[in-house]
Amino acid sequence: xxxxxxxxxxxxxxxxxxxxxxxxxxxxxxxxxxxxxxxxxxxxxxxxxxxxxxxxxxxxxxxxxxxxxxxxxxxxxxxxxxxxxxxxxxxxxxxxxxxxxxxxxxxxxxxxxxxxxxxxxxxxxxxxxxxxxxxxxxxxxxxxxxxxxxxxxxxxxxxxxxxxxxxxxxxxxxxxxxxxxxxxxxxxxxxxxxxxxxxxxxxxxxxxxxxxxxxxxxxxxxxxxxxxxxxxxxxxxxxxxxxxxxxxxxxxxxxxxxxxxxxxxxxxxxxxxxxxxxxxxxxxxxxxxxxxxxxxxxxxxxxxxxxxxxxxxxxxxxxxxxxxxxxxxxxxxxxxxxxxxxxxxxxxxx
Amino acid sequence: xxxxxxxxxxxxxxxxxxxxxxxxxxxxxxxxxxxxxxxxxxxxxxxxxxxxxxxxxxxxxxxxxxxxxxxxxxxxxxxxxxxxxxxxxxxxxxxxxxxxxxxxxxxxxxxxxxxxxxxxxxxxxxxxxxxxxxxxxxxxxxxxxxxxxxxxxxxxxxxxxxxxxxxxxxxxxxxxxxxxxxxxxxxxxxxxxxxxxxxxxxxxxxxxxxxxxxxxxxxxxxxxxxxxxxxxxxxxxxxxxxxxxxxxxxxxxxxxxxxxxxxxxxxxxxxxxxxxxxxxxxxxxxxxxxxxxxxxxxxxxxxxxxxxxxxxxxxxxxxxxxxxxxxxxxxxxxxxxxxxxxxxxxxxxxx
Numbered sequence: 001x002x003x004x005x006x007x008x009x010x011x012x013x014x015x016x017x018x019x020x021x022x023x024x025x026x027x028x029x030x031x032x033x034x035x036x037x038x039x040x041x042x043x044x045x046x047x048x049x050x051x052x053x054x055x056x057x058x059x060x061x062x063x064x065x066x067x068x069x070x071x072x073x074x075x076x077x078x079x080x081x082x083x084x085x086x087x088x089x090x091x092x093x094x095x096x097x098x099x100x101x102x103x104x105x106x107x108x109x110x111x112x113x114x115x116x117x118x119x120x121x122x123x124x125x126x127x128x129x130x131x132x133x134x135x136x137x138x139x140x141x142x143x144x145x146x147x148x149x150x151x152x153x154x155x156x157x158x159x160x161x162x163x164x165x166x167x168x169x170x171x172x173x174x175x176x177x178x179x180x181x182x183x184x185x186x187x188x189x190x191x192x193x194x195x196x197x198x199x200x201x202x203x204x205x206x207x208x209x210x211x212x213x214x215x216x217x218x219x220x221x222x223x224x225x226x227x228x229x230x231x232x233x234x235x236x237x238x239x240x241x242x243x244x245x246x247x248x249x250x251x252x253x254x255x256x257x258x259x260x261x262x263x264x265x266x267x268x269x270x271x272x273x274x275x276x277x278x279x280x281x282x283x284x285x286x287x288x289x290x291x292x293x294x295x296x297x298x299x300x301x302x303x304x305x306x307x308x309x310x311x312x313x314x315x316x317x318x319x320x321x322x323x324x325x326x327x328x329x330x331x332x333x334x335x336x337x338x339x340x341x342x343x344x345x346x347x348x349x350x
Numbered sequence: 351x352x353x354x355x356x357x358x359x360x361x362x363x364x365x366x367x368x369x370x371x372x373x374x375x376x377x378x379x380x381x382x383x384x385x386x387x388x389x390x391x392x393x394x395x396x397x398x399x400x401x402x403x404x405x406x407x408x409x410x411x412x413x414x415x416x417x418x419x420x421x422x423x424x425x426x427x428x429x430x431x432x433x434x435x436x437x438x439x440x441x442x443x444x445x446x447x448x449x450x451x452x453x454x455x456x457x458x459x460x461x462x463x464x465x466x467x468x469x470x471x472x473x474x475x476x477x478x479x480x481x482x483x484x485x486x487x488x489x490x491x492x493x494x495x496x497x498x499x500x501x502x503x504x505x506x507x508x509x510x511x512x513x514x515x516x517x518x519x520x521x522x523x524x525x526x527x528x529x530x531x532x533x534x535x536x537x538x539x540x541x542x543x544x545x546x547x548x549x550x551x552x553x554x555x556x557x558x559x560x561x562x563x564x565x566x567x568x569x570x571x572x573x574x575x576x577x578x579x580x581x582x583x584x585x586x587x588x589x590x591x592x593x594x595x596x597x598x599x600x601x602x603x604x605x606x607x608x609x610x611x612x613x614x615x616x617x618x619x620x621x622x623x624x625x626x627x628x629x630x631x632x633x634x635x636x637x638x639x640x641x642x643x644x645x646x647x648x649x650x651x652x653x654x655x656x657x658x659x660x661x662x663x664x665x666x667x668x669x670x671x672x673x674x675x676x677x678x679x680x681x682x683x684x685x686x687x688x689x690x691x692x693x694x695x696x697x698x699x700x701x
Contacts, residue, residue, distance in 0.1 A: 025441050025466070025468040026418055026439055026441060026466075028416075041381055041416075041417050041418075056468070058466070058467070058468065058492075058493045058516075059466075059468070060439065060464070060466055062416060062437045062439070063437075064416050077493075077516075079464075079466070079490075079492065081437055081464065081490075083416065083434065083435050083436055083437045083462075084434040084435055085434050085435025085436075086435060106515070106516050106538060108490075108492070108513075108515065110490070130538070131515075131516065131537070131538045131560065133513070133515060133535075133537060135513065135535075153537075153538065153559065153560040153586065155535065155537050155557065155559060155560075157535060157557065176560070176585075176586050176614075178557060178559050178583065178585055178586075180557050180583065199586065199614055201559075201583055201585045201586075201611060201613055203557075203583050203611060204555075225613075225614060225640075225641055225665075227585075227611055227613045227614075227638060227640055229611050229638065230581075253640070253641060253664070253665045253687075255613070255638055255640050255662065255664060255665075257611075257638050257662060279664070279665065279687050281638075281640075281662055281664045281684070281686070281687070283638075283662045283684060303687070305664075305684065305686050305687070307662070307684045327686070329684065347686070349681055349682050349683060349684055349685075350670070350679055350681060350683050350684075350685045350691065350692055350695075
């Protein structure tokens with residue numbers, strides 16, 4: 001028996017040593033923690049900012065219980081994890097909630113709630129880095145934009161971005177973003193705003209009741225790209241999907257398929273001018289109750305190819321103006337609009 | 351009354367005995383546990399490794415609170431369960447895998463675990479060497495030196511609501527057996543997102559993005575492999591969104607690809623080839639194939655046959671391309687705004 005106890009003692013010591021060595025790869029924060037601690041499980045820290053300084057690259061910061069943990073900046077690869085059932089809040093009184101800014105870094109944010117409490121700017125700002133994952137987060141009430149992506153590849157999943165003063169998500173500077181299973185509602189300007197060659201994919205998401213348009217796309221010198229499918233885009237005073245020209249030689253390629261697009265001014269609008277190329281493919285969407293047109297193209301250089309859509313109860317079904325073209329291969333269901341067809345160009349399938 | 355009391359006492363004793371046995375079929379770990387403890391709910395253990403030794407076949411290991419619980423080797427049927435609200439971490443160091451599953455015929459379920467590579471020379475997140483079935487649910491597996499989930503045996507593997515991110519070898523790899531990936535995220539792995547050498551793979555409602563070599567890769571060399579991909583986003587992956595048989599030994603394979611968003615992958619949306627291994631037969635329907643610098647879809651092997659219907663194919667260099675093999679188009683694809691819309695296809699007709 002003594003031998004057994006001695007053995008257990010040795011094991012315990014070994015475990016303790018191993019734990020000590022691993023502490024820096026996994027740190028902890030808690031409501032009862034203190035920033036003078038070393039952020040271990042037994043002695044957690046109180047804030048994300050201090051925990052970051054105690055965490056190895058590619059390490060994890062774990063939230064132990066519900067509390068606020070403060071705004072902070074991330075300059076290394078790390079995962080910040082609040083498990084479901086734990087509220088980890090970041091109140092933003094000024095500046096940004098979370099800034100991700102480090103060349104080549106990969107960052108995961110899971111289960112965080114960012115709440116604007118004043119003239120804050122962005123909820124999450126991705127300034128520099130390779131990869132950002134935002135999963136299961138809520139970003140609300142921030143003074144400018146919910147998420148601003150300026151670099152790398154960003155994946156947003158199961159996240160709510162609501163009531164920002166500006167837009168829900170802004171993607172700039174040729175950055176790439178995917179948004180899946182998320183809710184982007186009641187933001188002041190646009191639900192999602194693509195600038196300057198951004199490449200954005202949206203799937204199974206709700207984009208509704210934003211102040212101007214659902215998804216706003218500016219053409220770019222490098223083509224701005226949007227693909228949106230299996231989503232709901234509804235209740236916008238401007239267009240559900242809104243493409244606007246921004247300077248000579250710019251372009252945008254937009255793919256809109258399998259969505260429900262309801263109660264916007266235009267369901268889908270492609271705007272261009274001479275020297276700008278806007279190409280929109282709209283297939284298998286249900287587009288109804290648009291104040292103006294279900295599908296609208298305006299200006300030389302704007303082309304919409306519409307196939308398999310249903311367009312009901314709008315002022316116009318198809319509206320092509322000022323040299324723009326809306327192609328239809330003859331398989332759209334366009335009825336109960338004040339004017340169904342004004343006017344499409346015939347096309348064919350292969 | 352006495353008799354009743356006696357009965358109750360006997361029942362109590364029986365329940366107590368039953369409880370003692372029940373401990374073995376359900377064990378517990380906690381941050382405050384000790385590995386010399388019996389792993390009961392009152393006296394939990396500190397590590398998965400100690401708990402599994404005290405868990406009966408077909409039993410469960412339950413995580414009581416947030417902590418790291420160490421790598422574990424599983425050689426019996428067991429469930430390891432971290433309920434929602436609890437972080438259960440496994441930090442994986444050099445030369446080891448996070449969870450190793452290795453006994454013939456066992457059934458294993460992993461729920462709610464976070465497996466994180468802390469050494470560039472760590473092995474896999476979950477390494478399956480032998481088992482009848484393995485289910486990975488609500489897990490996050492990142493930063494491993496090799497694969498997030500490696501299946502090296504004829505095992506039925508399901509990955510559900512799981513994130514596989516930033517692994518150096520790739521996301522999920524199936525060398526044998528059957529793999530289902532559903533409702534999951536496969537992001538930024540250094541090799542392929544999901545790859546298959548043999549067996550059956552199904553991918554549904556999953557985000558596969560920014561994987562350096564490609565999204566989904568199939569390269570069979572022996573018996574036919576099957577791949578089904580539906581309602582999945584394949585965006586911004588390396589060479590191709592879905593690539594069949596591009597390696598020298600590729601084929602045979604049967605492939606169904608339907609209702610997916612396949613957007614802006616390096617060169618190809620869907621690349622269909624075969625090596626000397628055998629024929630590749632593919633059905634490709636109702637997908638969006640958008641923005642690829644070479645082809646939206648290409649048949650590039652002499653023994654490839656693809657039937658293509660109701661897809662939207664836009665903004666590629668070539669939309670639908672038959673290089674070698676046979677490409678049937680049903681006449682209901684919308685193929686426009688590609689530098690070349692269709693090259694070399696064979697028209698087909700509906701019934």
